[in-house]
Amino acid sequence: MLSGGSGKNLWPLSNGTRSKQFLRLLTAPDGGKESMLQRIVRQVEEAGLNVPITVATSQTQRDIVVNQLGNKVEVVTEPERRNTFPAIVLAASYLFFEKVCDPEESIVVMPCDSYTELSYYDCIKRxxxxxxxxxxxxxxxxxxxxDFSTDFGYIKTENSGGDFFRAVCFVEKPDIETAKRLVSEGAYWNAGVFAFKLKYILNMMKKYMDAKSFLQVRASYQNFPDISFDYEVVEKALSSAIVPYNGFWKDLGTWSALCSELATSHSGNVIFDDRVKGTHVINELDVPLFCSGVNNMVVAASLDGILIAGKDTCDxxxxxxxxxxxxxxxxxxxWGTYKVIDQVDFRDGHHVLTKQLNVKAGAHISYQLHHHREEIWTFVSGEGRLVLDGNMKFVRRGDVIRIEKGHLHAVMADKDLCIIEVQSGDLLTEEDIERFEWKWE
Known part of the structure; x- marks a missing residue:
């Protein structure tokens, strides 16, 4: 499964680390909320596809994949964000070198954000x-x-007489007039789902390097062209065909598409009056959001910002x-979640950032140090174990710990921990972390 995205389409709920597939907005079978990623992994299991799942993603999204899926999947992390061709090559090399997959093994590549039904997976089986x-x-x-969408690639085919059609021509995101012509000629949308034998991609990798290990492929990642799988592989394929899927399928990559599939018109601390019609409101903030007399709008509020837009312009x-x-x-x-509570930048170049950290019971923050900031941790609730420069102590509500620059620290939650973290220094970034090994007993 390919998991990427810039997080722009569903701002302010999505961002660079929380792309659309991670938003827990869809209704799960148990009545709770699930993300597109969680939904599609659940559907794979329900469809009886009892096969290992590997998610190829960026370093910034690795943690959220693990947070939502746990040990249900393997995760392959790009050393830097690139296009779908190098991401698929990296995942294929992982399967071959690390998981010792047979080159004759059939591999399916698919996006992790399709909104579809179980018959979709019957098509994958075919x-x-x-x-x-x-x-x-x-x-x-x-x-x-x-419809005559210009957002998808099109595939022209010829009848093969079987359960599939030979692909004869690919057209990538055409203009509206070309799209109309392609639809009238019976062309299909390219769903971004591909199947091939592992050796098919391994042979393509040899064009760029003769790899002996997965680590070698990962270290040479920048040498692969930053190009999509469609351009580098699909359009050049000498032997390709499609299996048509005629069931329900939708791309929820825009606000208008997402709103059409939400079970309720509002989520979070939201109050409507009886003069609101056709409006969807999602509020992730702790403060109430009141709507009156607003029709056919999208209102979304998060810590990243607030969107107020008509449904005809929200995309x-x-x-x-x-x-x-x-x-x-x-x-x-x-290990859990964090949210930024406050940020202050002083004229002398000093910065202060306040976060609320929520660490799940049984999870831990890595053993790490920072070069540009000190931190003060105030434990608000829960119980756990803190390690500071190799010394362990138990922590609970009311404890306050000061962590100077360059000092190693980690925390394990025995019960769900809530920590108020105050960072202070000349550079406050997520990259100012040097991690070390610590074995929790």
């Missing part, structure tokens, strides 16, 4: 069956278009996000 029968080197899923937000120079104010990590 794709794998065609690969195993050597019907083509590369199989793709084709979606029957339901334009992605074009303006770069105008906001705000760091992510909320992040999910493998």
């Amino acid at each position: 794709m794998v069956k065609a690969i195993e029968a050597n019907e083509a080197e590369l199989m793709l899923m084709g979606i029957r278009p339901f 334009d937000v992605k074009n303006h996000v770069d105008d906001f120079s705000v760091r992510p104010m909320y992040e999910e990590r493998r």
Whole structure:
């Protein structure tokens, strides 16, 4: 599964570390909330695809993948953000070198944010069956278009007489007139789902390097072209075909698309009066949000900002996000979550940042030190064990710990911990962390 994204389309809920697939807005079978990523992994299991899942993602998103999926998946992390072709090569090399997969093994590549139904996975099974029968080197899923979208690539086909169609032409995100013509000619949307044998990608990797290990591939990652899998592989494939999928499928990558699939019109601390119609409101803040007399709008509030837009213009937000120079104010990590409470920048170059850390019971923050900041931890609730320069002590509500620059520290939560962290220094960034090994007993 490919997990990436810049987090612009669903701002202010999404950001560079919390892209759309991580937003817990969809209704789960138990009535709770789940993300697109959690939903698609659940569906894979429900469809009876009892196969190992590997998620290829960026370093900034690794923790949130682990936080949401735990040990259900393997995670392969890009050393730097690049396009889908190098990401797929990296994941394939991991399967070959680290997991010792047979080169003849069938591999499926798919996005982790498709909003679809279980018959989608029956289509994937047919794709794998065609690969195993050597019907083509590369199989793709084709979606029957339901409008003249310019947001997707198109695949023109010819009938093969079987359960699939030979791919004869690929058109990447056409203009509206070309899209209309392609739809009238029976072309399919490219769903971004591919099946092939592992050796297919390993042979392509040899074009760029003769790798002997996964670590070697990862160390040479920058040598692979920063190009999409569609451009580098799909459009150049000598033997490719599609399996059509005619069931429900939707890309929830815009506010208008997402709102159409939400179970309720509001989420969070929201109050409506009877003069609100066709408006969706999502409030992640602790303060109440009251709406009156607003129709056909999207209102979204998070620690990163507030969006107020008509449903006919709300999808334009992605074009303006770069105008906001705000760091992510909320992040999910493998150990829990944090949110920024306050930030003060002084004229002399000194900075103070206050966070609320929530560490899940049984999880721990890594053993680390900082070169540019000191920290004060105030334990608000819970119980745990703190390590400071190799010395361990138990901590609980009311304890206050001062951590100077260059001092090693870590904390393990025995019960859910809430910590108020005050950072102070000349440079306050997430990159100012040097990690070390610590074995918790």
